[in-house]
Amino acid sequence: EPEVTQTPSHQVTQMGQEVILRCVPISNHLYFYWYRQILGQKVEFLVSFYNNEISEKSEIFDDQFSVERPDGSNFTLKIRSTKLEDSAMYFCASSRLTGREQYFGPGTRLTVT
Amino acid sequence: GESVGLHLPTLSVQEGDNSIINCAYSNSASDYFIWYKQESGKGPQFIIDIRSNMDKRQGQRVTVLLNKTVKHLSLQIAATQPGDSAVYFCAEKGTQGGKLIFGQGTELSVKP
Numbered sequence: 001e002p003e004v005t006q007t008p009s010h011q012v013t014q015m016g017q018e019v020i021l022r023c024v025p026i027s028n029h030l031y032f033y034w035y036r037q038i039l040g041q042k043v044e045f046l047v048s049f050y051n052n053e054i055s056e057k058s059e060i061f062d063d064q065f066s067v068e069r070p071d072g073s074n075f076t077l078k079i080r081s082t083k084l085e086d087s088a089m090y091f092c093a094s095s096r097l098t099g100r101e102q103y104f105g106p107g108t109r110l111t112v113t
Numbered sequence: 114g115e116s117v118g119l120h121l122p123t124l125s126v127q128e129g130d131n132s133i134i135n136c137a138y139s140n141s142a143s144d145y146f147i148w149y150k151q152e153s154g155k156g157p158q159f160i161i162d163i164r165s166n167m168d169k170r171q172g173q174r175v176t177v178l179l180n181k182t183v184k185h186l187s188l189q190i191a192a193t194q195p196g197d198s199a200v201y202f203c204a205e206k207g208t209q210g211g212k213l214i215f216g217q218g219t220e221l222s223v224k225p
Contacts, residue, residue: 004156031211043157043202045212056210091156099211100145104156 002026004105006092012111016081021108023075023092032075033093033102034067036060043091049075050098082112125222132190134219136203141184145206147213148177148188152199160188160201190221198223 005024013019025032034046048055049067066078075094079086089109093102126132138146144165149157161172163179163186170177176189186203200220204213 033211033213035213042217043204043213043215045207045214048211050211056212058212095211099206099213101159101162102147102211102213103159104149106156 002028004092004094004103006090006105006108008108009106010109010111012113013082015084015112019079019082019110021077021079021090021092021110023077023105024073025075025092025094026096026103027073029094029096029103031055031095031098031102032067032069033095034077035091035093035104036088037091037107038088046077046090048098055098079110082110084112086110087112122217123220123222125224126193128193128195128223128225130193132188132193132197132221132223134188134190134201134203134221136186136188136216138184138186138203138205138216140205140207141181143205143207146177146179146186147204147206148175148186149202149204149215150197150199151202151218157202193221193223195223195225197221 007022032049035043037043045058047057047061064080068076089107091107092105095102147162148160151157161177163170163177174191178187200218202215202218204215
């Protein structure tokens with residue numbers, strides 16, 4: 001069964017450093033998403049991406065965040081200058097149709113020290 | 114604004130019993146809902162979805178009920194098993210684009 005994969009599983013970085021989180025969505029999916037989950041809290045939407053451009057973004061997704069689909073398989077989330085409050089689980093998701101049946105990856109745990 | 118919430122943070126059931134997990138949503142214009150299961154340290158796992166033009170949808174051992182009148186969603190798990198222990202989230206497709214709005218989650222514990 002196809003699944004979304006994410007690397008790394010855990011990333012530790014110092015405040016102010018740049019991080020890139022990587023995702024490989026399900027191959028025939030066209031819509032891609034990033035969400036985050038702070039420990040013990042609900043999952044929060046960050047950004048959606050379709051046809052090589054951002055479709056929608058939340059207030060969390062400020063100028064420090066960017067997304068890219070550098071090739072036909074990878075989907076990345078970059079945080080330019082990490083802050084302590086960026087520490088969270090980051091989930092990538094993909095879907096064949098917009099918004100529907102979004103399948104999530106296992107997540108990357110980002111720890112900012 | 115748009116929001117989705119859950120009635121109970123924890124639910125404990127006996128193995129073999131049926132479980133019912135509830136969810137309230139606030140946006141009457143939402144047209145699609147999903148239930149996810151999240152085990153510790155893992156990503157949300159798609160369980161079942163329902164469109165707003167339906168009242169009920171059944172899957173394998175799971176049923177989702179949608180009551181648009183009171184803006185209520187429930188997930189029923191039949192013959193609950195230890196492997197069903199997890200946090201369950203309902204999510205609402207936001208009316209803007211494809212983003213999902215998640216509720217707080219209900220932790221289901223299954224006692225052997």
